[in-house]
Amino acid sequence: MRDGTPLRHLALKDLHLALGARLVPFAGYAMPVQYSAGVMQEHLHTRAAAGLFDVSHMGQVILWPKVGMDRLALAFEALCPADVAGLGAGRQRYGLFTGKQGGILDDLMVANRQTHLLVVVNAACKAADLAHMRAHLSPVAEVIEVTDRALLALQGPLSEAALARLLPDVARMRFMDVTTQVWQGQDIWVSRSGYSGEDGFELSLPETHAQAFAEALLAMPGVAPAGLGARDSLRLEAGLCLYGHDIDTTTSPVEAGLGWAIQPVRRAGGARAGGFPGAERILRELADGPSRLRVGLRPEGRAPMREGTALFHGDTHVGTVTSGGFGPSVGAPIAMGYVPRALAGPGTLVQGEVRGRRMPAAVSALPFRPTAYKR
Amino acid sequence: MKYTEDHEWLRVEGDLVVVGITEHAATQLGDVVFVELPEVEAMVARGDEVVVIESVKAASDILAPVDGEIVEVNEALVDTPRLVNDDPLGAGWFFKIRVDDLSVLDEYMDEDEYEDMIA
Numbered sequence: 001m002r003d004g005t006p007l008r009h010l011a012l013k014d015l016h017l018a019l020g021a022r023l024v025p026f027a028g029y030a031m032p033v034q035y036s037a038g039v040m041q042e043h044l045h046t047r048a049a050a051g052l053f054d055v056s057h058m059g060q061v062i063l064w065p066k067v068g069m070d071r072l073a074l075a076f077e078a079l080c081p082a083d084v085a086g087l088g089a090g091r092q093r094y095g096l097f098t099g100k101q102g103g104i105l106d107d108l109m110v111a112n113r114q115t116h117l118l119v120v121v122n123a124a125c126k127a128a129d130l131a132h133m134r135a136h137l138s139p140v141a142e143v144i145e146v147t148d149r150a151l152l153a154l155q156g157p158l159s160e161a162a163l164a165r166l167l168p169d170v171a172r173m174r175f176m177d178v179t180t181q182v183w184q185g186q187d188i189w190v191s192r193s194g195y196s197g198e199d200g201f202e203l204s205l206p207e208t209h210a211q212a213f214a215e216a217l218l219a220m221p222g223v224a225p226a227g228l229g230a231r232d233s234l235r236l237e238a239g240l241c242l243y244g245h246d247i248d249t250t251t252s253p254v255e256a257g258l259g260w261a262i263q264p265v266r267r268a269g270g271a272r273a274g275g276f277p278g279a280e281r282i283l284r285e286l287a288d289g290p291s292r293l294r295v296g297l298r299p300e301g302r303a304p305m306r307e308g309t310a311l312f313h314g315d316t317h318v319g320t321v322t323s324g325g326f327g328p329s330v331g332a333p334i335a336m337g338y339v340p341r342a343l344a345g346p347g348t349l350v351q352g353e354v355r356g357r358r359m360p361a362a363v364s365a366l367p368f369r370p371t372a373y374k375r
Numbered sequence: 376m377k378y379t380e381d382h383e384w385l386r387v388e389g390d391l392v393v394v395g396i397t398e399h400a401a402t403q404l405g406d407v408v409f410v411e412l413p414e415v416e417a418m419v420a421r422g423d424e425v426v427v428i429e430s431v432k433a434a435s436d437i438l439a440p441v442d443g444e445i446v447e448v449n450e451a452l453v454d455t456p457r458l459v460n461d462d463p464l465g466a467g468w469f470f471k472i473r474v475d476d477l478s479v480l481d482e483y484m485d486e487d488e489y490e491d492m493i494a
Contacts, residue, residue, distance in 0.1 A: 033432075034405065038405050038406055039405055039406060039430070039431040039432060040405070040406035040408075040431055041406075043431070229405075229431065229432050232432075233431055302408070302409045302453075302456070303409050303411065303429070304408070304409060304429050304434070306434065325431060325432065326408040326409070326429070326431050328406075328431065333408075333409070355411075355427065
């Protein structure tokens with residue numbers, strides 16, 4: 001955000017404040033970082049019951065086809081190494097915008113909503129992503145920024161039971177299904193997804209009805225508000241990347257361990273292999289392995305290793321922590337960072353320099369705890 | 376009890392000053408997950424960073440409020456850092472420091488002044 005640009009407020013600001021939220025600036029928005037329960041409780045409650053998050057700062061973009069969905073999907077594949085042409089109606093997939101050098105411009109969700117694609121992108125990248133899509137997709141699509149809809153995430157094992165009392169059909173959805181449900185005459189775009197490692201839903205709905213809907217959810221058994229702080233510790237335990245921290249224009253998808261977001265059809269030998277920015281480097285790294293890899297780290301002792309912590313092996317500086325903190329459900333400090341491939345095996349010991357002292361940390365498999373998606 | 380602008384409380388015990396953080400500070404900080412304490416017998420100067428507190432989200436420093444010698448630290452915080460949240464004015468104390476002249480505390484706020492500051 002440029003200095004002096006006023007913070008934008010969420011449509012649910014009044015509800016957040018009534019729930020005891022502490023608002024902090026994030027990507028140009030005044031965002032609830034926590035409510036009165038605090039980050040630890042909100043995190044644990046989401047794992048045990050259900051947390052309701054306001055993620056309306058994220059960008060929602062409709063790509064409306066001008067010359068058919070097939071042409072649009074293929075054009076989108078020229079920006080993103082995911083299999084979009086093979087994405088069925090009513091399904092969603094995680095994807096990336098890659099750069100010419102094979103770095104990551106943003107990570108995103110793309111949904112095939114039958115008549116159009118819906119893309120959800122990071123708040124901090126929203127303007128750049130819109131420009132990128134308009135520059136490359138305008139011949140095949142209207143690129144429409146959705147500005148009148150809130151985006152809520154309901155995450156945790158009681159999400160289905162709570163949401164199904166308002167929208168009964170969601171109980172039939174599987175992980176990464178997308179549907180439209182109607183509540184009080186309003187279309188709610190539902191996906192069974194999220195970013196916490198738990199089962200859950202993301203709900204896009206008109207801002208005019210967002211507060212009433214959020215209040216109806218919060219009245220359901222087990223549903224409590226949760227802020228950005230808990231969202232961050234949940235996604236870290238789930239081994240999920242935060243753009244601008246764990247992934248950026250200097251990290252390739254393969255280094256980041258996101259090769260699973262490049263389906264076989266887009267890889268060497270696939271029917272639509274390559275054809276996305278940075279394909280040469282990315283396909284080479286898929287074949288030969290990258291020089292470094294994103295790994296999980298379990299610091300010994302209780303001291304967290306925060307983002308920016310330098311990692312050493314012997315006397316050699318081998319990498320840097322890109323996300324780190326305390327995992328409330330793990331009950332110990334956890335971190336992610338990049339190390340050379342030779343050091344990326346689970347159990348390898350490295351040292352993180354915390355306040356001038358080198359502390360041991362073991363490379364750990366990701367995620368730090370099993371995910372609970374309803375596949 | 377005296378208070379600093381950094382939300383520390385200072386309680387005199389004989390020639391020692393016990394140092395902790397206020398309820399207001401503990402609430403702002405959120406759930407404490409790690410506390411790094413100074414070495415006993417360390418000589419510290421006012422303004423030195425003597426304690427590191429980590430919450431789920433962030434790290435903060437506690438500064439020495441006076442010059443002196445650290446004579447005792449609250450080892451219970453190593454295994455139970457959440458004492459800082461549960462009982463900030465009691466079991467959540469950090470360290471005891473010996474000072475030559477307790478009059479150095481005079482410049483710090485009393486409770487009414489501190490309450491005014493955070494109001």
